[in-house]
Amino acid sequence: MAFSDLAGFERILKQAPGPDMEAQAAATARNAQLTKPAGSLGRLEEIGIWYAAWRGEGRPRIEKPQVAIFAGNHGVTARGVSAFPVEVTVQMVANFQQGGAAINQLARNAGASMSVHALELDRPTGDFTETVAMSEADCVRALKTGWDAVDPKADLLVVGEMGIGNTTSAAAMAHALFGGLAADWVGRGTGVDDAGLKLKEEVCAAGVALHGGKAPLAILASLGGREVAAMAGAIARARVLRIPVILDGFICCVAAACLEKAVPGALDHCIAGHQSAEAAHRAVLEAIDKEPLVSLGLRLGEGSGAGLVIPLVKGAVECLSGMATFAEAGVSAG
Ligand SMILES: Cc1cc2ncn([C@H]3O[C@H](COP(=O)(O)O)[C@@H](O)[C@H]3O)c2cc1C
């Protein structure tokens, strides 16, 4: 076992490797010689170089992208914070396994493998307005599920979630991590009405009144969910393995934000895939200093926005590694 408590997990994160500066220099030099006007591939150039640095190769390829989906149930659903019933979590797990969800199509479209990990769905987390969502041991177990889900041979990772009620959990976490007002962090999730939104605000405020002020990983345990912790565990493992990560929507970014808050720089191997239509996603992206690749009004989760842009990141890396240089192609440089 790589870690047995939250302090051990944090220690591993602190000691995790950074990017390979030699590979970064090689990729930067190569990018400057490719057959195109300097800078003409815009942000794709930066993405290719970032990817090369994390993989430790000047001329990398993406051949084994992985999508890992985590599912958990939330005690806070007893407060009526979702537009959908809690059974949808387990029903959607079956749908993932049968290939019928949005993320199945997007993972296939991207040529990615996909695994589904249901975390103790018959044992919802505690209602965080009354108690902690997870004990430390429970949270560590969920982190470990995410940690173990990462294929060490993968060369790009997307993590996704399914958990009815988890936009409320993520909003409470964001409120605890970043301050402001509960109203700044709540959104409509699966589509609650104005009364539902107000209720979510009250529930988040109550959760933060009880658990606010704790350390970032204790906030994850107190206000998060098992699937949220598993995403954090997978993102941390990817860092240790130097596997670049594409972050998904609001919930994924809040899970990631716990790592960044605990150890600044912990998300340097991550890129933001998209900006979700969930109201507070923009603010979370700003708080973790990530500029999303696309903004298409998605508000689904499941890793869908990140899965969608795997081909975009692949395109950036293909250009860096596959294009000819001016010298190779005999094209006159400007
Ligand atoms: C059929 C269905 C499929 C989903 N796939 C992702 N979510 C998304 O919605 C949930 C969060 O919203 P809330 O906090 O309002 O419950 C999460 O499970 C999330 O992944 C879904 C929701 C539904 C209903």
Ligand SMILES: O=C(O)c1cccnc1
């Ligand atoms: O942004 C997300 O990830 C999201 C938004 C709404 C519902 N589920 C997920």
